[in-house]
Amino acid sequence: MNLTHNGRSEAVTRALSDFGSEDSFRHAAKRFAEHYKYEVHASTVSRVTKQVAEDALSYVEQTLAEASDASEHAPAFAEGVECMVVDLDGCEIRTAVFAPGGQAQDRTPVRQAPTQQKEIAWREVRIGFARPLESMSKTYVGKKASYPDVVSDLVQAAVLQGMAPTTQVIGVGDGGIGLKEELEKQFPTMQFVLDKPHLKDHLYETAEAVGLSQQERVAWVKTRLDAICAGDVGTVKAELEETYANAPHDRVRRFLEYLTRFADAVDYDHFTKHGYPIGSGEVESAHKMIPQKRLKLPGACWHPDSINPMVALRIVRANEWWEDFWKGRIEEKLAA
Template sequence: MGFAARKAESSENWRTLFYDFLDKRLDKIEREYPMEDLGEISKAVFQERSEILGQMILGLIKRKFGHLLNQQNCDCPDCGKSMQRHDKLSRTIQTLAGQFELERPYFYCRACSFGNYPLDEALGLSRSSKQYDIQDVEAWLSSETAYETASETYERITGVKLSEHHMHEATNTIGQEVGILDICPSKEEIHKKIENISKNKFRRPIMMLALDGAHGPMRPEPSPHRRKEKRGKGEWKEIKGFRLYLIDGTSINHLISWHQVCEDHELAQDLVKIKEAGLIPEAEIRLGIIGDGAHWIWNRCKEIFPSAKEILDYYHCSEYVHGVGNAHYGKETRESRQWCEATLTRIHFGDHEDVLGGLGKMKAQTQEVQDKIDKFYTYLTNHCEKMHYDTTKRGGYHIGSGAIESANKFISHTRLKRSGAWWYAQNANNMLKIRCAKYNGTYDKIIEKYKKDDQERIKNKKSRKSLRLVK
């Protein structure tokens, strides 16, 4: 019998086995389930769906990889010696489509003390019974809602139970090795967006780098050897982040968001990485940096982007103005409103010296009011070069930091600031990475990277085990 004939016979055999299984399962559905209306019929099929589709997947594996299911000999990947098949061993395989038991041949090299399942490698199986498509959905759901709710949602959608613990572990495993460049679109994608916005325009497009900090509820990390020890007292830590986007007329074209519980020098290192990767092509754009009065923003950005246009958030400046006006003239009084409007107008048009002169002439009635005046005086002195709002707006730049504020809410607050939630910083950062990838449109990219890296780890672990045993 030729190869084509054997292949046709193998194909017909798996189909026959699947049809026999399906016929028996339909008998079971008719016998055991009440089917008085469409809802009950749908429920009956849904509850049996996983095993039915699992058997279909198994049949297709037999069709495609039958030569590995029936393999008798193979060469050791380390020493090259021929290995004979031992018994077939079974493992449970769970996928989004269905669940089944896979019996595959096991090979063992005595010279290397190396055990191997060629079919597992050919199929790209995860070490867990829950395969990568399930882990993908676990991370997606868990990054949107609490682990408990994610677990319940998964069961309602698939009919299969997954514990909160497994949701937690899968999400952190995927997020822990993700770096900033992994969640970024490619250099080519960014340059393509810049090119599209630049068409038929005289001036280079504007790219805004908005930076801000938010606070999240963090717990101190437990010691490695005492995982069950009592949790320490929580505290609110700053989640530093930035958002890069292009201004296209009256709309913004999002590029990159990145948020982490970190120190300012760590965020600066991440900015350097994306700059060195060519994701901020300063020769092709006009770069504007916007933020509030936090020193870490301007100290770090000045080092990395010395030629960028610096813009102090107008609304942050406005808060200082209204704070002084309300304290000196009385809250919401006519005098306060008039002074605030006049002061903001002068600042808007760059008349900073007039504002400073007026502050110097104010006679505060209390020390508390004087402290507010002095604080605003220092604030204006330190940042006046970033407050030329009139020319900045006419140049096409944004003067408000609404873009990074919305990113803070969507990426950080929505998931991390849930009622009663406290996070270990590492787990919070893993979650933030996944949420940033989703917001940047690169979630599928990090999942593919995780699958590739995990397969490589599986191969390396086998090789290291073999080498250790030989020594």
């Protein structure tokens, strides 16, 4: 059966990594015993799942790279979908690494090894997807990486979904520093749409900062949000500049800079008329489904090097590449 010392058949490896990609390794071991009447230790599930996750990361990278290569060799006049939606957002995952003992506040003593401590940190994982405007079929990407790296993967995902040079791309996102700029850089036909709830939150924060009561804020925000939605960004900016000209307020100044930066991304009535999404609800759901469901379990900590492989394993599942992934693994082993 080509099994080596401490080795397992592909069927067992698949079952262990299947459970390990969905539940904590301890619960995955229990599920495996319930289904197959064979007990394994949680450490075994962890080791097997993380090994498969490394292969999943390579598989995702190769799949996206092949899409990019095919796009580069396609004719310039190749037809694609008319309009493509892309969305990108981040969430924090708790990480821990062992370090020598010390007095740093972010270090937690390790019970089994008092001379060592865990350095706890939160790392941002960015998840995105691409889908044709008229379809709900998505290709997901994600990793712990900078905007340029993740957006590059997002471009390849859009190609897989049918993006061509003439495709109108609608990018939805929050006000993260550098996000809009990087999307526009890598998607030449991009129309960025600022997440409307994000803008609304900024308006409420500004209303609170200038001293409006809770009751006054509702009407104040609604008036200005309605004007912005109708395309009257200039009117709102002029009104705020005039009202607070003699009493400069730092929060108002920062909101004006924010509104100036996104002036072409808040014409919500126009966007809605054309069927464009104006909120990031879809990618927030993707965060719950892909990284958070597995990597953000209560009390869970991950080594930083384990995050991208585990996210890739979850993406293989979310993109419905699971069967192809395992078929490729088996073919490689048979060829060897």
